[in-house]
Amino acid sequence: MAVEFSPATLEKFHETVSRYPKKEAAMLPVLYLAQQEFGYLGPEAIDYVAKLMGQSPARVHGVVSFYTMYNMKPIGRHHIQVCRTLSCALGGAEKITGFIKKKLAIELGQTTADGRFTLSEVECLASCGTAPMMQINDDYYENLNEERVTEILDSLK
Numbered sequence: 001m002a003v004e005f006s007p008a009t010l011e012k013f014h015e016t017v018s019r020y021p022k023k024e025a026a027m028l029p030v031l032y033l034a035q036q037e038f039g040y041l042g043p044e045a046i047d048y049v050a051k052l053m054g055q056s057p058a059r060v061h062g063v064v065s066f067y068t069m070y071n072m073k074p075i076g077r078h079h080i081q082v083c084r085t086l087s088c089a090l091g092g093a094e095k096i097t098g099f100i101k102k103k104l105a106i107e108l109g110q111t112t113a114d115g116r117f118t119l120s121e122v123e124c125l126a127s128c129g130t131a132p133m134m135q136i137n138d139d140y141y142e143n144l145n146e147e148r149v150t151e152i153l154d155s156l157k
C-alpha cells in the first residue's frame with residue numbers, strides 16, 4: 001500500500017518547510033507530521049518522506065532510528081515512555097519500569113495483546129525536578145510511585 005500525505009497534511013508540510021532556510025533543516029518536524037499521519041514510520045513512510053525531502057531513504061532512516069520519539073513499527077494506543085536518566089534513575093525509575101512490565105505483562109519495546117499500551121524507556125524529558133516521571137503520548141506524569149502508576153494506567157482505555 002502506497003503511503004502519502006492527505007491534502008491537509010501536505011499543506012502543513014509546505015508550511016513547515018517554508019519556515020526553514022533549507023528544506024533539510026525541517027526533517028524532524030516533517031517526520032513528526034508523517035508519524036501523526038501514518039501512525040508510525042515504517043519503510044514506506046520513510047521512502048515517502050525521503051522523496052518529499054529530496055534525501056536518500058538511508059539518511060531518513062538514520063534520523064528516525066536515532067530519536068526515541070519516532071516509532072518504526074506500530075505501537076499501542078498509549079505509548080508509555082519512562083525516563084531512565086539520572087534524576088529519575090535515582091528516584092526509582094527502574095522500579096517503576098519493572099512494576100509496569102509486571103502489571104502489563106510486557107517487556108520494553110513490546111505492546112500489550114489488546115493494543116492498548118507500548119512500553120519504552122527514554123532519556124531525560126527535562127522534568128528532572130519531578131522525578132521519577134514518564135510521558136504517555138503527549139502528556140507528562142510526574143512524582144510517580146506504584147499507586148499513582150496503577151491509577152494512571154487503569155484510567156487509560
Ligand code: FES
Nearest residue numbers: 083088125127128
Ligand atoms: S532525568 Fe528524568 S526527566 Fe530528567
